[in-house]
Amino acid sequence: MSKVLVVDTTHKPLDPVHPGQARRLLKQGKAAVWRRFPFTIILKKEVTQPQTQPFRLKLDPGSRTTGIALVNDASGEVVFAAELTHRGEQVKEALETRRGARRGRRARKTRYRRARFHNRRRPKGWLPPSLESRLSNILTWVRRLCRYAPVACISQELVRFDMQLLENPSIQGEEYQQGELAGYEAREYLLEKWERRCAYCGKSHLPLQIEHIVPRVKGGTNRLSNLTLACESCNQAKGSQDLEDFLKKHPKRLQQIQAQAKAPLKDAAAVNATRWALFERLMAMGLPVEVGSGGLTKYNRSIRGLPKTHWLDAVCVGRSTPEQLQTSGVVPLEIRAQGHGCRRVRNVNGLGFPCSAPKRAKKVQGFQTGDICRARVTRGKKQGTYTGRVLVRTSGSFDLTTRSGRITGLNMRFFTPLHRCDGYSYQKGGVHSSPA
Structure with missing residues (x-):
């Protein structure tokens, strides 16, 4: 628990x-x-x-979601777990929107303005803002948990070690491609690429087989771009048919498979680009950092019979994982990065022209939009006690978004702050966890 x-x-x-x-x-x-x-x-x-026991903070970094767990190495008890959802795609879209507006202004009949990239230099260790956002989310929560719990060490999933290369450093060419782990690595690649689902029927949580999109009897190769995953029934039903013939009654599914087969592993690339930067920043915090491979995480989870989730992957990171883990009753806190709003002074339309009045003060009498508050309304038609996120106005008439809906026009004197807006939203067990 x-x-x-x-x-x-x-x-x-x-x-x-x-x-x-x-x-x-x-x-x-x-x-x-x-x-x-x-x-x-x-x-x-x-x-x-006070006598405190040392706890280990475990991280399973991902492109979209990062698993976090706080584990007692001595007893194997999981005392805290969370799944942190990043907003890297939102950051990328916001930057592209801003870039489009900036270039649109430059192209109109105004004075010439040189492109910004002509007078900008990237410092050493620079990362794109979408990747930097992921790192900042993880480091923020590492620092928070270190403030609220006696964390003595950190474990991070860093790389997939190539044991074949370690055993035989002189291996090269076809020997390297046909080694003992070649099939294992290919399968892991396909599981990530096809989201652990059957490409033909979309079912998950069942045994999957490696399937050739273009059958080998018709010239298909073993290249990864020609491989997918299928359940046993779909694999047998397709047999040696061409993909177009097998899915001629499902054109949308056919287009999806053809597009997905050529799609790169964008999420895996994001993790690869940030893993060492995260490791260096964790080391700079002064705590011992243990690293483990993705294969070791999967092995630890498999021999303990645990299901595939982000927070359980974090629990199983590294060789320090206890033999007996106490995970029953643990409900992970679902954290979603929301950001701190937009820096634009005025809202703009699709062409980049201002379409609203300038934004006013961010805080009103100590309250700001996004704070979790409790409102005790003592009189009127809306009399009662409500808890949720507040939307502030300079007039002092606030709105409150609760589980049951939005309540408008509440006077600010009825409000008591419970949790200040920190750029994240929270859920627990699939239900929004506004404190009661």
């Missing part, structure tokens, strides 16, 4: 406690809520000679 993080009166992390014990401390007035996400309490009395 996920535990509650605890800090003492000096904000130093202590051992996490059972939710029941945390509830008892809150009811007795011995503690108060310190942070809502991740849920953390702060003790009101000083603890004499």
Whole structure:
């Protein structure tokens, strides 16, 4: 079961406690809520000679979602788990929109402005903003968890080690391609490329077989661009037929397969471009960093009979994974990066021209759009208690988005802040976790 993080009166992390014990401390007035996400309490009395156990923070970086887990190496207990969804694609789209507006202005009948890339230099270690966003998300949560829990070391999934090359450094040419792990690596590649689904029927969570898009009897090769994954029934039904004949009644599926077969592994490329930068920045934090391969993560998960999820992959990263893991009852916190809004002073239309008044103050009486608040309305038609995210106005009339819908026109004097907007949204168990 996920535990509650605890800090003492000096904000130093202590051992996490059972939710029941945390509830008892809150009811007795011995503690108060310190942070809502991740849920953390702060003790009101000083603890004499606190004894803490070292915990290991484990990371499974991904292009779209990163798994995070906090594990006790001694007992194998998972005390905290999360899945962090990145916004790299949104950053890329925003930059392309801004670039289009900038180039549109430059092309109109105005004074000539040189392109920006003529007077810009990229510093050493530069990464595209979409990749830098992924790194910043991970490092933000590493620092947060190190503040709220006694983290002693970090484990990161870094690379897929080529054991064949390690055993025989002189291997080359066809020997390298036909080695013991060639089929394993190809299968892992195809699982990632085809999202672990049958290419023909779209089913998942069943045994998949490697299938030739162009049959070998008709000149098909073993190149990865000609390979896909299929379930046994679809593989047998296709046999030696051409793809166009087999899917002539499903033209949309045919187009999808043809496009996917030529598509590169964009997500894998993003992970490869950032893995070493993440490792260097984790090392700079001063904690020991253990690295592991993707193959080792899969091996650890398989021998323990755990399902394939991002947070369980994080639990199984590295050789330090305990033999017995306590994962029952753990509900991962689903974190989604939302950003901190747009820096544009005014909204623009599709042609890049201003179409609204200039934006006003970001904060109104200490509140800002996106804060999680509780509103206690004491009179009127909307009397009651509501919890959700606030939308502020300079007039003092706020809106509140709750689980049941949006409530408009609430006076700001009814609001109490619970969790300040930090650029992330949170869910737990598929339900939005606005603190009650």
